[in-house]
Amino acid sequence: MKKVLLVNGSPHEKGCTFTALNEVKTALGQEGAEAEILWLGTKPVAGCIACGKCRANGRCVFDDAVNRTIERLPEFGAIVLGSPVYYAGPSGQICAFADRLFYAGSGFQGKLGAAVVSCRRGGGTAAFDRLNKYFTINSMPVVSSQYWNQVHGNTPDEVLKDGEGLQTMRTLGRNIAWLLKCIEAGEEKGISFPPYEKRISTNFIR
Numbered sequence: 001m002k003k004v005l006l007v008n009g010s011p012h013e014k015g016c017t018f019t020a021l022n023e024v025k026t027a028l029g030q031e032g033a034e035a036e037i038l039w040l041g042t043k044p045v046a047g048c049i050a051c052g053k054c055r056a057n058g059r060c061v062f063d064d065a066v067n068r069t070i071e072r073l074p075e076f077g078a079i080v081l082g083s084p085v086y087y088a089g090p091s092g093q094i095c096a097f098a099d100r101l102f103y104a105g106s107g108f109q110g111k112l113g114a115a116v117v118s119c120r121r122g123g124g125t126a127a128f129d130r131l132n133k134y135f136t137i138n139s140m141p142v143v144s145s146q147y148w149n150q151v152h153g154n155t156p157d158e159v160l161k162d163g164e165g166l167q168t169m170r171t172l173g174r175n176i177a178w179l180l181k182c183i184e185a186g187e188e189k190g191i192s193f194p195p196y197e198k199r200i201s202t203n204f205i206r
Contacts (some may be wrong), residue, residue: 001032001033001034001077001177001180001181001184002075002076002077002078002180002184003033003034003035003036003075003076003077004025004028004033004034004035004036004076004077004078004079004080004176004180005035005036005038005069005072005076005078005079005080006021006024006025006035006036006037006038006080006082006116007037007038007040007079007080007081007082007094007097007098008021008037008038008039008040008082009040009081009082009083009084009090009091009093009094009095009097010039010082010083010084010091010093010118011041011042011091011093012084013039013041014156015084015118015155015156016084016118016151016153016154016155016156016158016159017082017083017084017116017117017118018037018039018082018156019118019151019153019156019159019160020082020116020118020149020150020151020159020165020166020169021037021080021082021116021169022037023166023169023170023173024080024116024169024170024172024173024176025037025173026170026173027169027170027171027172027173027174027177028173028174028176028177030173030174031173031174031177031178031181032177033173033176033177033180038065038069040065040093040094040097041065041093045064045065045092045093045096045097046062046064046096046100047095047096047099047100048096048099048100048103049061054100054103054104058070058104058105058106059104060100060104062100065097066097066100066101066104066105067104069101069105070101070104070105073105073106073107073108073111074107076111077111077112077180077183078111078112078113078114078143078176078179078180079108079111079112079113079114079135079140080113080114080115080116080172080176081094081098081113081114081115081116081131081134082094082115082116082117082118083115083116083117083118083127083131084117084118084119085117085118085119085120085122085123085124085126085127086127087123088122088123088126088127089123089126089127089130090117090127090130090131094131095130098131098134102134102137102138108135108138108139108140109138109139109140109193109196110139110140110141110183110193111140112140112141112142112143112176112179112180112183113132113134113135113138113140113141113142113143114135114142114143114149114172114176115128115131115132115135115149116149116150116151116169116172117131117149117150117151118150118151118152118153118159119150119151119152120152120153120154121152124148124150124152125148125150128148128149128150139196141179143172143175143176143179144172144175145168145169145171145172145175146167146168146171147164147168148168149168149169149172150165150168151165151166151168151169152165153165
C-alpha cells in the first residue's frame with residue numbers, strides 16, 4: 001500500500017491544521033497505512049509565474065518543496081491538502097504550493113485526494129471547495145468523510161474539543177486507507193486505471 005502525503009499549509013507547525021491532519025494520520029496508521037505530514041513552513045512560497053519551463057523538464061524553476069514533492073510522487077497513493085481558513089479561502093502558502101505542484105508535476109491520475117480545513121467559525125466550506133478543485137481537474141478520486149472535512153477552533157486545544165470534527169478526520173483517514181487497499185487489491189487482480197485520451201484543450205474564443 002502506497003503512502004499518504006498530508007500537506008500542512010498553516011504557518012503554525014503544530015497549530016489547528018496540524019491537529020486535524022494528525023488525527024487523520026493516526027487513523028491511517030491504525031489501518032496499516034503509512035503517512036507523513038509535510039509542513040510548508042513560514043518562508044514565502046513562490047507563486048506560479050507562468051514561465052512554462054516545467055513543461056520541458058517536469059520541474060519548477062523555483063527549487064523548493066514543490067520539486068522535492070514532485071520527485072517523490074510515485075511513493076504516494078493519496079494527497080491530503082490541509083489549510084487554515086483565511087477570508088473564506090485557503091492559505092496563500094498552500095495555494096502557491098498546489099498551483100505549482102499540480103501544474104509542474106505529472107502522474108496524479110488515480111491517486112486519491114482529500115482536503116482538510118481548519119476554521120475559527122466560518123468560511124470552511126468555501127476553502128474546502130477551493131482545495132478540492134486541484135483533485136477534480138487531475139482525474140483524482142476525491143475521498144469523502146461523514147461530513148465536510150473541517151474542524152473548528154482558534155487553538156489546538158479548542159480543536160481537540162470539536163468531537164464531531166475530530167471524528168470526521170478519523171473517518172476520512174479510514175476511508176483513505178480502505179480505498180488504498182481496494183486499489184491495491186484491484187491491481188493484484190489485473191484491474192488498472194482506465195486509459196486516458198490525449199487531452200483536448202478548448203479555448204473559448206471565436
